[in-house]
Amino acid sequence: MPMDVDLGLENTYIKHTKLTYIDGELGVLRYRGYDINDVVNNLSFMETAYLMLYGRIPDSKELKLFSSYIGDGKLPERIFSMIDTFPEGDPLSMASSVFAALAIDNNMKWSIDENKRNAGRIIGLSFNVFANIYLHIKGKKLYNIDLGDPVSGFLRVTNNMDPKNVKAFEAAMILYMDHEIPASTTAALVTASTLSDMLSSLSSAMNALKGPLHGGAAENAFLEFLDIGSPENVKPWFNEHIIKNRERLIGFGHRVYKTYDPRIKKFRELSMSLCDEKNRIILDTALELERVALDYFREKKIYPNTDFFSGLLFNELGFEHWFFTSLFALSRVTGILAHIIEYNENEQRLIRPRAIYxxxxxxxxxx
Ligand SMILES: CC(=O)SCCNC(=O)CCNC(=O)[C@H](O)C(C)(C)COP(=O)(O)OP(=O)(O)OC[C@H]1O[C@@H](n2cnc3c(N)ncnc32)[C@H](O)[C@@H]1OP(=O)(O)O
Ligand SMILES: O=C([O-])CC(=O)C(=O)O
Incomplete structure (x- = not known):
């Protein structure tokens, strides 16, 4: 009989992985052994996605084949009709519903020969799913985007094609691509461990990712900056909300990092370089909040997480705050698929923990 539960599964390891290495004390993150900053400065989204799924950087022939898998990710007409019936509301719930609906008649069985091809197709589908959820919420006509270069195809939906915006968006898609097994990836793993299919596993992940303690923080941290309004308001706001009312500071704290999250360097650099006059006050407010909060939290080893900075960048790229968590989710699809494939190909076992009565x-x- 166990002595106690491991609340939050903080000290429980449920799989081995060759995908992502994290040292939370030193602030190190590596994809397949490459430092995250090396990856984001040198590889494209497609090369990184290939690296995660196949374990190596592709040559041009391999990349072409992988692109053709992604290009297969077209949404059928019935999904457009379905999206058009959604009421205004949470885009992640819409995404979860669409992935579940795509699973109704998918024939993607688990198979070592087909898993990676299917993953490529689902990555393509995901770009279409989120692009069309965005179009639907904006009241525009739905269509299958050009998946030749999915990052550009996606940005075309938002008319945001300035090359420096494309580069910055691609960097964000790489930085968020995988993070070992956070709550959303774990939700997908639990579903995949029953041998349920990849699309259904992804549907589970979306529901976990949207929560405010996880991906939902990307939007809420930004709303926090808007609520504070200006750098001069930071101290009184912090004293009232965080110190007096003991609220949680959104965008701070992480289960694994007890120092700076290594992805923040690039997010900060990009949001500072793309910031225009209109957004200057939001950035300055965020930087002042970071300074004040670090002063207060440093002893407890609570540092900003990626969601503190990603919203600043997404806003500068022209996305509305209600879509920030979707952008995180779109990027994370690759990591989630890579983890469920790794698990079911190597260590597959039904995940079924116990509760102490x-x-x-x-x-x-x-x-
Ligand atoms: C991409 C991502 O998903 S990153 C995470 C995004 N989420 C957020 O930004 C939401 C705010 N942050 C949090 O709520 C937490 O830091 C979490 C959920 C991310 C991680 O939490 P856990 O590992 O479970 O730590 P836990 O909740 O046990 O907190 C440990 C201590 O730090 C404190 N703490 C942790 N984060 C915060 C925070 N953001 N604000 C204030 N206090 C905090 C807790 O109050 C607790 O203090 P105590 O020991 O005095 O009671
Ligand atoms: O790892 C976690 O717990 C949260 C997460 O997804 C990330 O930081 O990217």
Whole structure:
């Protein structure tokens, strides 16, 4: 009999992985052994996605084949009709519903020969899913985007084709691509461990990713900056909300990092370089909040997480705050697929933990 539960599974390891290495004390993140900053400065989104799935940087022939898998990710007409019926609301719930609906008639069985091809197709589908959720919310006509270069095809939907915006967006898609097994990837793993299919596993992940303690923080941290309004308001706001009312500071704290998250360097650099006059006050407010919060939290080893900075960049790229978490999710699809494939190809076992019963002893129904 175990002595106690491992709340939050903080000290429980459920798989081995060759995908992502994190040292939370030193602030190191590597994809397949390459430092995250090396990856983001040297590889494209497609090369990084290939690296995660196949374990090596592709040559041009391999990349072409992988592109053709991604190009297969076209949405059928019935999905457009379905998206058009969605009421205004949470895009991640829409995404979860669309992935579940795509699973209704998919024939993607788990198979070592087909898993990576299917993953490529699902990555393509994901670009279409999120692009069309965006178009639907904006009241525009739905269509299959050009998946020749999915990052550019996606940005075309938002008319945001300035080359420096494309580069910055691609960097964000790489930085968020994988992070070992956070709650969303774990949700997908639990579903995949029952041998349920990849699309259904992705649907599970979306519902976990949207929560405010996880991906939902990308939007909420930005709303926090807007609520504060200006750098001069940071101290009184922090004293009232965080110190006096003991609220959680959104965009701070991480289960694994007890120092700076290594992805922040690039997010900060990009959001500073793309910031225009209109957004200057938001950036300055965020930087002042970071300074004040670090002063207060450093002893407890609570540092900013990526969601503190990603919203600044997404806003500068012209996305509305309600779509920030979707952009995180779109990027994370590759990592989630890579993890469920790695698990089911190497260590597949039904994930079914136990709970320690602490309710009533035996009772009898008297009628
Ligand atoms: C991409 C991502 O998903 S990154 C995470 C995004 N989420 C957020 O930004 C939401 C705000 N952050 C948090 O709520 C937390 O830091 C989490 C959920 C991310 C991680 O939390 P856990 O590892 O479970 O740590 P836990 O919640 O046990 O906190 C440990 C201590 O730090 C404190 N703490 C942690 N994060 C914060 C925070 N953001 N603000 C204030 N206090 C915090 C807790 O109050 C607790 O203090 P105590 O020991 O005095 O009670
Ligand atoms: O790893 C986590 O717990 C949260 C996450 O997804 C990330 O930081 O990218």
């Amino acid at each position: 602490n309710g009533d002893g035996e009772r009898f129904i008297k009628r």
